[in-house]
Amino acid sequence: MNSRLAEFFQLAVRQLFRRKFRVILTIAGIAIGVAALVGTVALGEGIRTQAVDAIRTQSDLTLIEALPGAQGNILQLVTPTRAAAAGALPGVKASAPVVRGTFATRGQTYVQVVGVPADGLEDVLHPTYLRGSGFLSGSNEVVLGAALGEKLQRYEGVRIGDPLILIRRSYDAQGRPFDEETTVIPVGVMEERGDAFDQVLLMDLDLAIGLGEGESGYSGLLIRAEGPDRVFSVAEGVRGIGLSPRGSFEQIEAVNRMMDMVVIFLGIFAGLSLLVGGLMIASTMITSVYERTREIGIAMAVGASEGDVMEMILAECAVLGFIGGMAGDLLGVLFATVLNALGGPFLASRFGDAFAGLLDTEIALVTWPLLTAGLLLAVGLSLLAGLYPAWKASRLNPVEAIRSGR
Amino acid sequence: MSIPLLETRALSRHYPGGVRALDEVDLRIGKGEFVAIVGRSGSGKSTFLNIVGGLDAPSGGSVSIHGRMLDYSDRRALIAFRRQMVGFVFQQFNLIPSLTASENVEYPLLFNYRPPAERQEKARQLLAMVGLGDRASHYPGQLSGGEQQRVAIARALVADSPLILADEPTGNLDSQTSEGIFSLLQRLNRERQVTLLVVTHERELASYADRTVEMRDGRVVA
Ligand SMILES: Nc1ncnc2c1ncn2[C@@H]1O[C@H](COP(=O)(O)OP(=O)(O)O)[C@@H](O)[C@H]1O
Numbered sequence: 248m249n250s251r252l253a254e255f256f257q258l259a260v261r262q263l264f265r266r267k268f269r270v271i272l273t274i275a276g277i278a279i280g281v282a283a284l285v286g287t288v289a290l291g292e293g294i295r296t297q298a299v300d301a302i303r304t305q306s307d308l309t310l311i312e313a314l315p316g317a318q319g320n321i322l323q324l325v326t327p328t329r330a331a332a333a334g335a336l337p338g339v340k341a342s343a344p345v346v347r348g349t350f351a352t353r354g355q356t357y358v359q360v361v362g363v364p365a366d367g368l369e370d371v372l373h374p375t376y377l378r379g380s381g382f383l384s385g386s387n388e389v390v391l392g393a394a395l396g397e398k399l400q401r402y403e404g405v406r407i408g409d410p411l412i413l414i415r416r417s418y419d420a421q422g423r424p425f426d427e428e429t430t431v432i433p434v435g436v437m438e439e440r441g442d443a444f445d446q447v448l449l450m451d452l453d454l455a456i457g458l459g460e461g462e463s464g465y466s467g468l469l470i471r472a473e474g475p476d477r478v479f480s481v482a483e484g485v486r487g488i489g490l491s492p493r494g495s496f497e498q499i500e501a502v503n504r505m506m507d508m509v510v511i512f513l514g515i516f517a518g519l520s521l522l523v524g525g526l527m528i529a530s531t532m533i534t535s536v537y538e539r540t541r542e543i544g545i546a547m548a549v550g551a552s553e554g555d556v557m558e559m560i561l562a563e564c565a566v567l568g569f570i571g572g573m574a575g576d577l578l579g580v581l582f583a584t585v586l587n588a589l590g591g592p593f594l595a596s597r598f599g600d601a602f603a604g605l606l607d608t609e610i611a612l613v614t615w616p617l618l619t620a621g622l623l624l625a626v627g628l629s630l631l632a633g634l635y636p637a638w639k640a641s642r643l644n645p646v647e648a649i650r651s652g653r
Numbered sequence: 654m655s656i657p658l659l660e661t662r663a664l665s666r667h668y669p670g671g672v673r674a675l676d677e678v679d680l681r682i683g684k685g686e687f688v689a690i691v692g693r694s695g696s697g698k699s700t701f702l703n704i705v706g707g708l709d710a711p712s713g714g715s716v717s718i719h720g721r722m723l724d725y726s727d728r729r730a731l732i733a734f735r736r737q738m739v740g741f742v743f744q745q746f747n748l749i750p751s752l753t754a755s756e757n758v759e760y761p762l763l764f765n766y767r768p769p770a771e772r773q774e775k776a777r778q779l780l781a782m783v784g785l786g787d788r789a790s791h792y793p794g795q796l797s798g799g800e801q802q803r804v805a806i807a808r809a810l811v812a813d814s815p816l817i818l819a820d821e822p823t824g825n826l827d828s829q830t831s832e833g834i835f836s837l838l839q840r841l842n843r844e845r846q847v848t849l850l851v852v853t854h855e856r857e858l859a860s861y862a863d864r865t866v867e868m869r870d871g872r873v874v875a
């Protein structure tokens with residue numbers, strides 16, 4: 248049976264060779280469709296990979312903050328139990344609870360305060376210091392984010408080692424506001440991180456709680472994932488506990504969502520050209536069946552069943568689809584290669600240094616699964632396009648077919 | 654006569670509009686017989702051959718091969734019948750132009766699930782027998798009409814079918830080539846004991862046969 252199918256394929260190739268020009272046009276139709284599909288998806292995937300890589304290198308991807316989440320209408324606070332559960336998730340390297348509050352300086356600068364255990368600061372945030380160092384546990388020492396440190400120094404002359412007065416506004420039982428003042432000592436300014444920690448003042452968790460923050464549980468839980476590949480599963484685990492994970496991994500998720508849309512959208516257009524290729528196959532095969540009416544009748548007279556006739560026609564379609572798919576994959580790879588060779592330098596020269604990174608990176612990313620998909624799609628579509636002609640051929644009346652002049 | 658190879662009883666074929674292409678034909682053909690069917694154009698000869706060969710179905714009556722009635726409503730049985738029981742030779746030769754002479758001879762065996770080596774060997778033997786051993790790799794377009802018809806005869810024999818049906822096999826050939834084809838058919842009949850049912854409208858050619866059946870207006874008249 249299989250060897251017979253193989254022979255049908257051999258026959259198919261020879262049948263196709265008889266109509267070289269028409270067959271080449273049809274194959275070109277399929278190939279262009281496949282190439283368009285492979286090209287657009289490769290471009291989309293390339294851009295996606297670029298963007299994700301950029302996010303990875305430019306941000307602290309493995310840092311996640313678990314915030315209170317909502318399940319239905321119920322707020323899920325970051326209780327010590329949940330914090331412990333989140334800290335024990337697989338893929339979590341370290342975690343530290345935080346409380347947050349808003350203070351002001353005497354110079355009317357608003358300061359976001361984050362209270363975090365001293366060892367948690369080191370284990371989870373991995374801070375590097377522009378000046379000074381981290382705070383000691385149980386002290387009133389604080390660490391400033393890069394942007395905040397710069398701002399306080401420029402406008403209020405705050406320097407490391409100098410006391411800094413923080414004002415916290417509270418309300419009494421009658422709803423009248425009153426201010427409490429606390430003195431802290433900035434002992435370090437962190438290097439720029441490119442995230443929200445550039446804007447905050449970090450202090451010991453106990454100090455922050457002593458100042459009245461965190462009365463309704465922790466504000467959040469900082470989590471350090473073991474590696475970039477674990478971030479998404481940790482985030483999922485955090486969601487499972489009922490908390491809401493935040494971090495630069497969300498940017499990757501956003502990029503992926505956006506690129507999914509872009510790729511699907513472009514893919515639909517590329518798919519339309521593939522559809523045209525399929526219609527060409529259908530048309531070629533209908534013509535071919537018509538022209539070979541007599542031959543099909545002869546095959547039936549010498550013993551071909553309806554199934555045999557269908558298999559023979561479909562084998563031709565499969566060969567058309569296979570060659571078209573291979574050619575299309577080749578064209579797609581060519582397109583990607585040209586784009587990668589010329590596109591990067593072109594963009595770099597047009598848009599300057601911002602795109603210099605593109606010089607030696609791949610804008611279009613061709614993968615084996617993509618090429619395989621292109622090929623399978625071409626063959627599948629060709630078989631689909633051949634169903635009607637094959638069915639028509641199998642229904643021919645042998646007597647009339649043989650008598651026909653064709 | 655013992656059980657005939659082929660027996661038709663009241664075999665009829667009507668076309669819409671009242672045409673009786675076949676009208677209650679009773680015919681018995683013994684194993685190994687060489688029968689010529691003659692008759693004017695339109696007398697029902699092709700219709701008879703097509704029905705006996707399982708390409709067309711009768712409107713009434715029956716066809717039996719080896720005493721077993723052919724069931725025209727059973728598609729599978731009909732296909733098996735075409736594969737194993739009959740070999741066709743047509744007026745137009747009807748070779749597949751994209752296949753070589755040898756591949757054309759093998760072609761029916763492709764649908765009989767025979768392995769390629771066996772098929773090639775069979776085709777080689779048969780081509781030698783019809784005198785075209787040196788033309789195996791030629792395409793139909795490279796062969797003369799008579800040569801093409803010899804290839805077609807080899808093709809009709811390849812499945813070892815007991816019954817060969819030939820519909821005006823020399824209708825497109827000159828008289829000398831026609832003689833050659835009929836003497837080949839006669840030789841095959843004698844050497845291989847194949848049963849031959851051959852339509853021709855030339856009386857001289859019919860003399861190669863053991864027996865001549867004449868048809869007129871869908872009936873057997875002699
Ligand atoms: N498909 C058909 N539809 C209607 N009439 C047909 C058809 N095929 C054959 N006939 C008629 O049947 C009769 C016998 O035809 P045929 O068997 O081809 O004769 P022969 O082969 O002896 O010349 C003729 O009258 C012919 O016109």
Ligand SMILES: [Mg+2]
Nearest residue numbers: 698699700820
């Ligand atoms: Mg006729």
